[in-house]
Amino acid sequence: xxxxxxxxxxxxxxxxxxxxxxxxxxxxxxxxxxxxxxxxxxxxxxxxxxxxxxxxxxxxxxxxxxxxxxxxxxxxxxxxxxxxxxxxxxxxxxxxxxxxxxxxxxxxxxxxxxxxxxxxxxxxxxxxxxxxxxxxxxxxxxxxxxxxxxxxxxxxxxxxxxxxxxxxxxxxxxxxxxxxxxxxxxxxxxxxxxxxxxxxxxxxxxxxxxxxxxxxxxxxxxxxxxxxxxxxxxxxxxxxxxxxxxxxxxxxxxxxxxxxxxxxxxxxxxxxxxxxxxxxxxxxxxxxxxxxxxxxxxxxxxxxxxxxxxxxxxxxxxxxxxxxxxxxxxxxxxxxxxxxxxxxxxxxxxxxxxxxxxxxxxxxxxxxxxxxxxxxxxxxxxxxxxxxxxxxxxxxxxxxxxxxxxxxxxxxxxxxxxxxxxxxxxxxxxxxxxxxxxxxxxxxxxxxxxxxxxxxxxxxxxxxxxxxxxxxxxxxxxxxxxxxxxxxxxxxxxxxxxxxxxxxxxxxxxxxxxxxxxxxxxxxxxxxxxxxxxxxxxxxxxxxxxxxxxxxxxxxxxxxxxxxxxxxxx
Amino acid sequence: xxxxxxxxxxxxxxxxxxxxxxxxxxxxxxxxxxxxxxxxxxxxxxxxxxxxxxxxxxxxxxxxxxxxxxxxxxxxxxxxxxxxxxxxxxxxxxxxxxxxxxxxxxxxxxxxxxxxxxxxxxxxxxxxxxxxxxxxxxxxxxxxxxxxxxxxxxxxxxxxxxxxxxxxxxxxxxxxxxxxxxxxxxxxxxxxxxxxxxxxxxxxxxxxxxxxxxxxxxxxxxxxxxxxxxxxxxxxxxxxxxxxxxxxxxxxxxxxxxxxxxxxxxxxxxxxxxxxxxxxxxxxxxxxxxxxxxxxxxxxxxxxxxxxxxxxxxxxxxxxxxxxxxxxxxxxxxxxx
Numbered sequence: 001x002x003x004x005x006x007x008x009x010x011x012x013x014x015x016x017x018x019x020x021x022x023x024x025x026x027x028x029x030x031x032x033x034x035x036x037x038x039x040x041x042x043x044x045x046x047x048x049x050x051x052x053x054x055x056x057x058x059x060x061x062x063x064x065x066x067x068x069x070x071x072x073x074x075x076x077x078x079x080x081x082x083x084x085x086x087x088x089x090x091x092x093x094x095x096x097x098x099x100x101x102x103x104x105x106x107x108x109x110x111x112x113x114x115x116x117x118x119x120x121x122x123x124x125x126x127x128x129x130x131x132x133x134x135x136x137x138x139x140x141x142x143x144x145x146x147x148x149x150x151x152x153x154x155x156x157x158x159x160x161x162x163x164x165x166x167x168x169x170x171x172x173x174x175x176x177x178x179x180x181x182x183x184x185x186x187x188x189x190x191x192x193x194x195x196x197x198x199x200x201x202x203x204x205x206x207x208x209x210x211x212x213x214x215x216x217x218x219x220x221x222x223x224x225x226x227x228x229x230x231x232x233x234x235x236x237x238x239x240x241x242x243x244x245x246x247x248x249x250x251x252x253x254x255x256x257x258x259x260x261x262x263x264x265x266x267x268x269x270x271x272x273x274x275x276x277x278x279x280x281x282x283x284x285x286x287x288x289x290x291x292x293x294x295x296x297x298x299x300x301x302x303x304x305x306x307x308x309x310x311x312x313x314x315x316x317x318x319x320x321x322x323x324x325x326x327x328x329x330x331x332x333x334x335x336x337x338x339x340x341x342x343x344x345x346x347x348x349x350x351x352x353x354x355x356x357x358x359x360x361x362x363x364x365x366x367x368x369x370x371x372x373x374x375x376x377x378x379x380x381x382x383x384x385x386x387x388x389x390x391x392x393x394x395x396x397x398x399x400x401x402x403x404x405x406x407x408x409x410x411x412x413x414x415x416x417x418x419x420x421x422x423x424x425x426x427x428x429x430x431x432x433x434x435x436x437x438x439x440x441x442x443x444x445x446x447x448x449x450x451x452x453x454x455x456x457x458x459x460x461x462x463x464x465x466x467x468x469x470x471x472x473x474x475x476x477x478x479x480x481x482x483x484x485x486x487x488x489x490x491x492x493x494x495x496x497x498x499x500x501x502x503x504x505x506x507x508x509x510x511x512x513x514x515x516x517x518x519x520x521x522x523x524x525x526x527x528x529x530x531x532x533x534x535x536x537x538x539x540x541x542x543x544x545x546x547x548x549x550x551x552x553x554x555x556x557x558x559x560x561x562x563x564x565x566x567x568x569x570x
Numbered sequence: 571x572x573x574x575x576x577x578x579x580x581x582x583x584x585x586x587x588x589x590x591x592x593x594x595x596x597x598x599x600x601x602x603x604x605x606x607x608x609x610x611x612x613x614x615x616x617x618x619x620x621x622x623x624x625x626x627x628x629x630x631x632x633x634x635x636x637x638x639x640x641x642x643x644x645x646x647x648x649x650x651x652x653x654x655x656x657x658x659x660x661x662x663x664x665x666x667x668x669x670x671x672x673x674x675x676x677x678x679x680x681x682x683x684x685x686x687x688x689x690x691x692x693x694x695x696x697x698x699x700x701x702x703x704x705x706x707x708x709x710x711x712x713x714x715x716x717x718x719x720x721x722x723x724x725x726x727x728x729x730x731x732x733x734x735x736x737x738x739x740x741x742x743x744x745x746x747x748x749x750x751x752x753x754x755x756x757x758x759x760x761x762x763x764x765x766x767x768x769x770x771x772x773x774x775x776x777x778x779x780x781x782x783x784x785x786x787x788x789x790x791x792x793x794x795x796x797x798x799x800x801x802x803x804x805x806x807x808x809x810x811x812x813x814x815x816x817x818x819x820x821x822x823x824x825x826x827x828x829x830x831x832x833x834x835x836x837x838x839x840x841x842x843x844x845x846x847x848x849x850x851x852x853x854x855x856x857x858x859x860x861x862x863x864x865x866x867x868x869x870x871x872x873x874x875x876x877x878x879x880x881x882x883x884x885x886x887x888x889x890x891x892x893x894x895x896x897x898x899x900x901x902x903x904x905x906x907x
Contacts, residue, residue, distance in 0.1 A: 032599055353779050382781035395772035399794040409780040458776070 018045035019194045019226045020069065020106070025081035025091075027064050027073065038064045038077075040250040046194065049224040051216070053241035053258070055231060057273075057477035058448075061250040066198050066230045070108050071098045085194065103130050107187035111199040113179035117171040124167035127151035127186045134190060154185040158215055177208035184215065191223070198230045205340035205504070210548035213239050232477065234277040235550030238262060238557045246270050258554045276482035277552045278507035285334065285489070286514040286530035293514055294333040300366060300466050300498040301329040301352055307360030308347050321347040323522035324361065331465065334492060334499045336513030336530065338506055338545070343519040345502045349468045352500065353387050354378055366465060383413040386459030386497075390471040392451035396443035402429075403439030406458045413462060428457040432487060449480035453487065460495065467492075467499045473508060485511055506549055510534055518542045543567060592801040593869070596876045608872035614865025621669055622676040630654075631663045633670035633831035646843070649850050656850040658839060662827065668854050670831035674742065675862065678815045679808045681746030682753060687804070689750070690757025691797065695788050697758070698765030709762075712755035721817050724748035728823040741825030741832075745818055749811045760803060764796035802877065805870030809863040816859050833859050 027039040039061040046052045056062045067073055068083055071090050083090040086105050090098065107130075110116040118126060128147035135141060142150075148167065155163035158181040171179055180200065187195050197216065201209040217240060219225045229241060237244055237258065244261045246254045246269070254267045265271045308322040322344040329335045339345040350356040352365050354373055363370040366381050389395035396405050406428055407421040416424065426436035432453040443451060452472060459467055472488070473481040489512060492499055503509045509516055510530050517527035518539065526539040537543045547564035551557050589595060593612070600608050621628060636643055642661060649656040655664040697708040715723065727748035731740075768774055769792070777787050819825065819834025827835060833855040840852030 355775060355778065379781045382779065385779065387776060387779040389772040389776060391772060395776050397773045397777075397791050397795070400790075408777065408782065412781050412783075412786070458780075 018047050019085070020044075020046040020228065021082070021084040022065070022069075023082040023084070025065065025068060025079065025083060027061070027068060027077055027079045029074075030076045030078075038250055039068070039079075042081075042247070042250075042252055044245050044252065044255065046226045046228060048193065048226055049220055051220055051227045051229055051240050051242045053229040053231060053237045053244045054247060055234065055237055055244060055273075056247035057232060057479065059249070060247040062230050062247050063198055065247070066108075066196050066228060069194075069196050069228065070102055070106060072108070100134065103192065104134050104190045105192055106194040106196060107190070107192045109180075109184055109187050109195060109197040109200045112203045113176060113183050114171070114203075116183050117179060119171055122168050122170055123155070123174070123182045123185075124148055124151045127154055127167075127182070127189050130186055131189050150189060151185075154189045155182070157188060158182070158185040160185070175208075176204055177211055180204060180208075180212055181215065184212075184219075188219070188223075188225075192225070194226045194228065195219070196228045196230070199232070200229070201236060202231070202233070206506075207340065207544055207548045209236070210550070213550070216240060233550075234274065234478070234552035235557070238552050238554045239550040239561070241554075246273070262552065262554055273479060274552065276479040278478075278482070278485075278505070278511055279552055280507040280510060280534060280546070280549055281531075284510045284531045284534070285512055286510075286516075286532075289514055289529050289531065292529065294330045297331040297333075299328050299330050301327075301500065302364045303327050303348075303361070304363075305361035306348070306351070306358060306363045308344070308351055308356060309359045320522050322351070325519075325522075325524045326361075327517055327524060327527060329466075329498050329500060331498050332496045333515060334501055334513040336509035336516040337500060337502045337519060338504065338509050338516060339519030340504060340545075342521070344522040345504075345519050346470055348519075349387075349470045349500060349502050352466075353385055353468055354382070383409065383462045384465040386462075386464035386467040388452070388455050388459050388467065388469040388472045391475050392448055392455050393443070393475070395455055396451065398443055400442075401439065402441050402443060402446065402454050405443070406439070406454060406461055409458065409461045424461065425457075428461055429454070431460070431491065432457045447480075448476050449484055452476060452480075452484050456484075456488065456491070460491065463495065464497055467497050468502070469499065470502045471504065472501075474503065474505065481508070488512065506534065506546060518545065592873070596873050599876050600872065604872060604875055607868050608876070611865050611868025611870075611872060614861055615869055618672055618862045618865060619676065622672040625669050625673045629666040629669040631666040633662075633667055634828045635663065635666065636661045646848055646851070655854050656848075658836070658851045659843060659848075660827070660839065664836075664850055664854050667827075667831040667836055668833070668858050671833040671836070671855065671858060672862075674825065674830045674832050675812050675815060677742045678745050678749065679811045681742060682749035682811045683804055683807055685746065685750040686753035686757055686807075687800065690754045691761050691793075691800075693754070694758045694761025695765055695793060695796065698762035699769060699784065699788050699792060701766075705762075708758070712758050715751065715755045720752040720814065721821075723752055724814055724818055725821065725823055727751055728818060741829060745815050745825070748818065749814050752814065753807055753811070756803065756807065757800075760799060761796050764799070765792050768792050768795055799877075802870055802873050805866050805873065809866035809870070812859060812862055812866075 022042055022044050025039055025042045026037065029036045029038055042061070042065055044052065044054075054062045054065060064073070064077075068079055069085070069090065073079065079091050081091065085101060088097065088101055088105075090101065093101070117123065128144070128151045131147040131150050132142050132144070152163045152167050155167060160166055160178060160181055166173075171182070174182060184195075184200075200216070201212050204212060213236065216227060216229075220227060227240075229236070231237060241258045244254075244256060244258050245252055246261070246267070248269050254261065254265065254270045256266070261270065262274065265274055304326050305324045306322055306326065307320065307324055309318040309320050312318045325344075325348065327335070337345045337348065347356055351358050351363060351370060354365075354370065354375075357373060358370050361371075366384055368378060368381055396402070403422070403425045406425045407416075410416050410421055410424060422439070425439050429436050429438055434450060434453050434457070438446065438450070438454070443454075446454065452475075455472075469488070473484050476484060485508065492512075499513075501509060501513050514530055515527065516530045516533045517524050518533065518541070519525070520539075520541045526533060526537065526542045533542065534546060537546055544567055547560070547567050551560065589598060597605070597608060597612075631638065643653070643657050643663060645657060645661045646659050647653055647657045649664075653663050653665065655668065657663055658667070693708060697705045724745075725748075728744045731744040731747055774787060774791055777791050782791075815832070816834030816837065819832040819836075820838045822835075822838065825832045825835065836855040837852055837859075840848075840855070843849075843851045
């Protein structure tokens with residue numbers, strides 16, 4: 001990085017001009033249903049060394065705005081207004097000039113690091129590709145050797161250990177967090193003044209997210225890089241952003257410094273949005289509990305040294321997804337299972353529903369030993385088990401109406417008459433606060449939150465004794481999530497079923513469940529009353545997990561960050 | 571056939587049923603060059619179908635007619651006069667043979683494609699959903715049939731089935747079955763691949779969780795979702811079926827001229843004419859084959875492009891009046907880009 005020291009100061013002597021200036025941007029998409037105005041009127045600017053967060057729910061136009069900055073809109077889009085980066089208007093410049101701007105003046109960090117990197121090239125090659133696409137200092141092409149050494153520099157800058165050696169690694173040899181570091185290194189390779197990061201930590205686990213946020217903060221502090229951060233996660237905003245732009249349906253609703261926005265939001269929409277964000281420690285289901293509740297009632301699920309292995313390929317040992325886990329779940333209780341990706345939490349949920357086979361220990365579900373599962377003998381019990389899937393869009397058959405989908409468990413188990421089924425579907429829809437007329441609609445005609453309510457209605461249709469909810473709200477926007485969680489809580493109290501609530505989000509689990517188990521690499525490292533686990537974690541991993549979760553409050557988050565610096569190793 | 575294109579959020583859910591039929595909905599979605607291609611294909615295909623339906627009215631003579639009240643037809647007569655497209659070496663009227671040939675072609679298409687769809691879809695569903703040894707055996711058999719040159723399989727089947735006899739129905743079924751055997755692996759593979767993909771979808775798992783039986787899952791949940799691509803394969807295979815039929819006829823395994831008109835057979839008989847400057851006996855059956863295949867392929871390819879939101883062209887937004895914002899549409903666009 002010695003060749004191209006801070007291009008900004010070279011080209012912009014007064015240093016006062018904004019790095020990015022968006023003026024009355026409008027973006028319209030041509031669709032089958034006529035033109036759709038994704039971005040209606042957005043004006044904003046980003047100064048040098050500033051982190052500007054654009055927040056909003058899905059469909060607010062934040063990603064479209066971000067892609068416009070790099071000229072990455074699809075052919076069906078047309079845009080007007082001005083997006084000025086270092087004096088060049090991205091919307092009106094030629095394709096050749098746009099290529100020069102990309103990488104040198106502005107670079108992008110994508111959401112999913114494993115798809116942003118090409119698996120068949122080494123990471124060094126991929127970083128060097130960007131460097132060699134631009135001319136070097138004397139107007140000549142950068143030599144392969146120099147590009148490589150600059151790639152090594154970039155990798156060192158983002159904290160990849162042993163970069164001289166690892167520059168020759170392929171993407172699959174890095175972990176998820178390291179891959180995202182490589183993506184950031186590629187964005188940094190030409191030292192652009194501006195980085196557009198579109199949900200840079202959404203695909204990552206919280207502990208990894210904390211590291212990436214620290215890295216981005218470092219970039220701003222050390223190199224004066226400006227960052228446009230697109231995210232829906234208010235915790236991330238509180239942790240990193242200097243200034244926040246709130247978008248709603250293609251318009252800017254509010255723009256304010258981060259602290260001001262969180263402390264005193266001016267607009268109703270912002271206030272509602274902030275109120276809906278779950279905050280660890282607030283609104284806990286186990287507030288004031290000292291003993292585990294519901295222990296005198298029937299035990300619905302009992303796991304004893306439960307082990308689940310996935311067979312390995314020829315020559316490799318089997319993979320232990322769940323390793324000697326023991327817990328009980330009683331009637332009326334909500335058991336929150338927390339863990340990062342790959343911790344085995346979903347595997348446990350699926351095993352209880354009979355979708356995965358157990359391989360060791362004992363798992364008794366409603367008195368049935370799952371170790372020797374036979375579909376024929378287990379089928380009668382299935383009417384007592386409800387399952388809510390993560391993605392409400394995919395868990396409904398797109399060819400059937402919502403009513404047919406909700407009635408399906410009844411049709412299979414109790415064989416009601418069509419009139420009875422219709423009546424019951426109407427009742428169920430009303431109990432999840434949907435109009436009964438929605439029974440005639442198809443799944444794609446409902447919004448995400450409505451679909452998840454319908455999914456809950458289907459799970460409840462036979463009054464189950466056990467409900468398994470696998471990340472039921474992680475595909476939803478925060479404001480919708482808040483409503484679904486509330487509904488979920490009410491219904492659980494009304495029907496009194498036992499519930500296994502699986503989530504990666506500690507704050508969400510805390511709202512619903514009184515008893516919480518923390519899974520790490522297949523082992524249940526800690527379990528206890530929710531507020532105690534969250535407030536006074538015993539195991540190292542739980543401590544790290546809780547410390548890395550950003551809270552939606554900039555001041556509190558800054559304090560937490562300082563306190564936990566040692567624990568997080570950042 | 572089920573209603574295609576489920577994930578088209580833009581299509582109004584309240585559209586009347588006839589607007590949601592495969593080709594009609596595609597026509598409504600199309601614009602510009604894509605619409606031109608689709609229309610051209612539809613016109614050619616429509617002409618082919620109408621010719622086949624009304625062959626008895628359109629054709630001036632029967633397909634095996636060699637004489638009329640005025641006596642025998644002249645042989646190898648140039649186009650014009652009583653015989654608009656001339657006559658062949660055997661004295662058949664070329665125009666009549668071309669028109670009647672459309673009827674044979676469409677019967678073979680229907681027989682072949684319907685039989686292969688039924689067998690292919692059932693085998694694909696069962697094989698993909700149940701998996702295990704049954705799946706492996708069926709895949710190996712399908713691969714083995716694939717490895718055979720399709721015309722060779724068709725020839726063997728034609729010999730086995732027709733066994734030398736040559737009636738209209740026998741000939742059509744011989745050719746149809748021959749083509750069926752070649753096509754089954756295609757339908758089998760497509761449906762099996764879709765089934766394997768759908769098997770892992772949450773909505774199938776949620777059906778499993780509620781305790782639905784395998785047959786119920788296959789028929790109610792997978793079947794309707796797996797067959798969305800069938801209209802596309804249907805049109806593409808229809809054109810291939812014509813080519814195989816013509817190939818069989820050309821090689822002499824088709825239908826005798828006395829039992830039905832067949833374009834490939836006529837081409838074969840016209841082979842010797844080309845060197846003596848008689849162009850009309852070969853050109854018109856050949857043209858009929860080319861136009862029919864082009865028409866069906868255009869329809870198939872257009873449907874293929876229109877089914878894919880990334881390939882589908884759209885009207886420009888320039889200067890249009892503002893419409894209400896549809897957030898779902900934006901999400902779709904962003905995901906598709």
